[in-house]
Amino acid sequence: MPYLTRDPLSVERLVAEVSAPERGGTCVFLGTVRNGPEEQGVTAIEYSAYEAMVEAEFGRLLADAGGRWPQARIAVRHRLGTIPSGEASIAIAVAAPHRAEAFEACRFVIEEVKRRIPVWKKELRVDGTETWVDPSGRPSHV
C-alpha cells in the first residue's frame, strides 16, 4: 500500500523520494486537519478510505500527471485513522527541472485527490459530537 499510511507524514522523506540534481524546483503541498474559525472545536478528524481503490486510483492519477509533466517526479502519501487538528493528512511532493512544472503538477494532484480519491472524513469535536464531512456543503478543511 504505497500511498496510504497510518503514521505521521514526513515531508523530508517525501522530498527525498523525488529530488535529484537534474530537478531544480520542488513543490510540496501539505493538507492539515483544520480547526479555525469556520470549524467548531474540531479536535481531530477520523479518516477512512476504500483502501484498495485509493491505491489503484492514485496509480492512475500519477500516471495522468506523468503524461502532462513527463519530467516531474511525484510522491504522495495520504494518512488514515484519527488525525489531531494541526497534523497533516496528505503530503504531495513534486520535483521537476523547472519550478512552473513543479507548482502546476502539485496543484493538479491535490485537486484530483479531492475529486477522485475515495477518502472520507468525520470531524470529532471537543463537545463530543461527530460529523461526516460533505464537501458539497461547508468544507471542513483546506
Next chain:
Amino acid sequence: MPYLTRDPLSVERLVAEVSAPERGGTCVFLGTVRNGPEEQGVTAIEYSAYEAMVEAEFGRLLADAGGRWPQARIAVRHRLGTIPSGEASIAIAVAAPHRAEAFEACRFVIEEVKRRIPVWKKELRVDGTETWVDPSGRPSHV
C-alpha cells in the same frame, strides 16, 4: 539576519514556523542547485549576496505578500556560500486557511525573489571552470 543562512535548509523547521490549526493548506517551494542536461557538470554553485539589502528586501517582499494574502503565514530562508548540486538554496513555506492562497502566495514569493532579491551565483564545474549566472541568458537553475 533572519532570511539568510549558510547552513543546509530544513523544510520541517520552516513548515513548523508557519503551520497552525487554523491554516489547513501549506505549500512549500524548494529551489535546488541543478546539474541536469542543460548544465555541464555543475558540481556546486557559490551564492553571494548584498546581505543587508537581502534582509531589507525580503521584509518588503513579505509585507507585499501579506497585503495580498492577509491570512497566509510565510517563512523563507535563502542559503549562501558554496552549495553542492542537489541541495536546496532557497526554501519558502506558506500556510493559509485554504490551499489556493497557499499555492498562490508561495509562487508569488519565488517569482519576486528572482526579480528583486540581490543574490548572485557562480557555477563551479567539474572541469574547474567557473561562470557567473546571468538569468537573462541561459538559466542555470529552476
Next chain:
Amino acid sequence: MGYLASDMTARGTGTATASIRVRLFARYAELVGRTEAAVSVALPATVGDVLRRLRDEVPAARALPERPLAALNLRQVKLDARVEDGDEVALLPPIAGG
C-alpha cells in the same frame, strides 16, 4: 437509463446470474449498518441493478441516495456500467479526501 432494458433481458433469459460483492463506506456504511453485502443479479445487469437488488434485500439500504457515486472493480463508473460475476461494486459517499 439502461435499467429497463437490462431488466427485460434479465426477465427474458433469466438463466446466468452474477454474484456481486457490494461494499459500503463511511456514512453509507453507518446508514445501512453494514460494510458489505453479497448480491446476486441475473445477467446482463448494471451497477444500477445491483443497487436496486441491494435495496430489495437490505431494507436499510433504501436510506441511500437514489443515485450514489459508484465504483466497479476499483474504478468510478456510471450506474449503467455492466457487471459480471465476481465483480465488486462500491457505493461511495461524497469524496472528502486530502
Next chain:
Amino acid sequence: MGYLASDMTARGTGTATASIRVRLFARYAELVGRTEAAVSVALPATVGDVLRRLRDEVPAARALPERPLAALNLRQVKLDARVEDGDEVALLPPIAGG
C-alpha cells in the same frame, strides 16, 4: 535624464559635497577588482553622477555596463535618484537568486 541638469547645478553652486559609499558585488566586484569605493560628489547629485564619478576615479569601473541595476540605501532605484551625504550606492549585476 536629469544628468545634465544636476551637473549644471553642481557646476553652478559647487559647494556642498556628499561622501558616498559605493558597493560592488559578484561579477561587478570581479570586473572592477574591488568590493567598495568611497566617492565624493557635488550636490545635488544622482546615482548616475556617482557612477560617473566612480568611472573617473577607478578606471576599471569603465568595464561596468553603461546603466547597471543600482540600489540606494538598500532599495533598488533608477539612476536619476538623488543621493545625500552618507548614502550607500550599490551596483547590482543581474539578479540570480533563488
